[in-house]
Amino acid sequence: xxxxxxxxxxxxxxxxxxxxxxxxxxxxxxxxxxxxxxxxxxxxxxxxxxxxxxxxxxxxxxxxxxxxxxxxxxxxxxxxxxxxxxxxxxxxxxxxxxxxxxxxxxxxxxxxxxxxxxxxxxxxxxxxxxxxxxxxxxxxx
Amino acid sequence: xxxxxxxxxxxxxxxxxxxxxxxxxxxxxxxxxxxxxxxxxxxxxxxxxxxxxxxxxxxxxxxxxxxxxxxxxxxxxxxxxxxxxxxxxxxxxxxxxxxxxxxxxxxxxxxxxxxxxxxxxxxxxxxxxxxxxxxxxxxxx
DNA sequence: GTAACACCTCTAGTAACTAGAGGTTCAAGG
DNA sequence: CCTTGAACCTCTAGTTACTAGAGGTGTTAC
Numbered sequence: 001x002x003x004x005x006x007x008x009x010x011x012x013x014x015x016x017x018x019x020x021x022x023x024x025x026x027x028x029x030x031x032x033x034x035x036x037x038x039x040x041x042x043x044x045x046x047x048x049x050x051x052x053x054x055x056x057x058x059x060x061x062x063x064x065x066x067x068x069x070x071x072x073x074x075x076x077x078x079x080x081x082x083x084x085x086x087x088x089x090x091x092x093x094x095x096x097x098x099x100x101x102x103x104x105x106x107x108x109x110x111x112x113x114x115x116x117x118x119x120x121x122x123x124x125x126x127x128x129x130x131x132x133x134x135x136x137x138x139x140x141x
Numbered sequence: 142x143x144x145x146x147x148x149x150x151x152x153x154x155x156x157x158x159x160x161x162x163x164x165x166x167x168x169x170x171x172x173x174x175x176x177x178x179x180x181x182x183x184x185x186x187x188x189x190x191x192x193x194x195x196x197x198x199x200x201x202x203x204x205x206x207x208x209x210x211x212x213x214x215x216x217x218x219x220x221x222x223x224x225x226x227x228x229x230x231x232x233x234x235x236x237x238x239x240x241x242x243x244x245x246x247x248x249x250x251x252x253x254x255x256x257x258x259x260x261x262x263x264x265x266x267x268x269x270x271x272x273x274x275x276x277x278x279x280x281x282x
Numbered sequence: 283g284t285a286a287c288a289c290c291t292c293t294a295g296t297a298a299c300t301a302g303a304g305g306t307t308c309a310a311g312g
Numbered sequence: 313c314c315t316t317g318a319a320c321c322t323c324t325a326g327t328t329a330c331t332a333g334a335g336g337t338g339t340t341a342c
Contacts, residue, residue, distance in 0.1 A: 144339095155330085155331075157330075157331060157332080158329085158330065158331080161329075161330060161331090165329095174338085174339090175338095176337075176338045176339075177337085177338080178337095178338065178339085196329085201328075201329085202328080202329070203328095
């Protein structure tokens with residue numbers, strides 16, 4: 001049995017975050033000591049690792065929750081797991097594309113500044129006026 | 142003079158967002174009609190466009206605010222503008238790198254699922270166990 | 283004059299935590 | 313057995329950048 005601090009160390013999750021997951025229903029309410037402190041077993045440890053890994057892969061908690069509910073599922077229900085992963089991948093690729101556009105604009109903007117600031121700053125000008133940009137761009141998340 | 146709705150249309154900013162910027166001090170408090178409705182001039186329009194463009198380039202409002210305060214500045218103060226743009230660029234590149242790693246993992250994970258779900262789902266397994274991953278990965282923002 | 287629409291303020295909700303206050307329990311050393 | 317300090321407890325509020333809604337008022341076109 002692990003204390004919350006031990007679970008924290010083993011998963012790299014901050015203690016308040018563990019309690020937060022419990023409040024959200026992602027982690028089941030653990031046993032308590034007589035003094036009301038939480039005690040976790042290996043099932044909880046595994047579940048927390050699953051949550052963290054999902055988060056590290058960029059999934060929102062709602063998707064992590066959906067995946068958790070699929071544990072032990074069979075047959076066509078499992079397509080939902082596949083869908084979640086695939087949707088996340090599509091999302092990710094779109095974001096990468098957007099960020100690349102942003103990168104191009106910012107590279108151009110920063111390069112426009114030669115360090116001399118005798119008159120109008122090229123950087124400020126570029127920020128103030130989208131028409132100076134190469135094309136459309138939008139910061140997604 | 143523009144109403145808030147007109148300003149909204151001209152900048153693609155939602156009306157509540159304009160009021161939100163005003164509350165935050167990014168937009169100055171505009172004149173009001175006798176009936177207490179906001180009326181904006183071209184200076185406000187320009188300023189709002191600046192804010193939106195900064196946001197579209199991925200800057201947090203705090204950076205946008207810093208840039209706004211540099212308008213009309215001279216000499217070395219303007220290096221701050223350059224710094225902000227450059228910091229954003231570094232940030233952006235780091236994020237792109239991270240997202241690429243994620244993409245690689247997710248591509249592998251989704252490919253592992255052949256559509257048959259006779260026993261353990263490969264996707265769920267991959268999510269539950271980071272050691273099945275190619276390398277470290279973390280979803281940044 | 284009246285209907286429809288735009289506007290007003292204020293509160294609360296979103297995601298995923300994080301920080302802090304103020305108080306209790308646990309484990310180790312004396 | 314007692315004390316001390318770390319770890320734990322609950323609860324509230326803050327973070328970012330908005331967005332949604334309630335309940336009420338102003339403006340405008342016919």
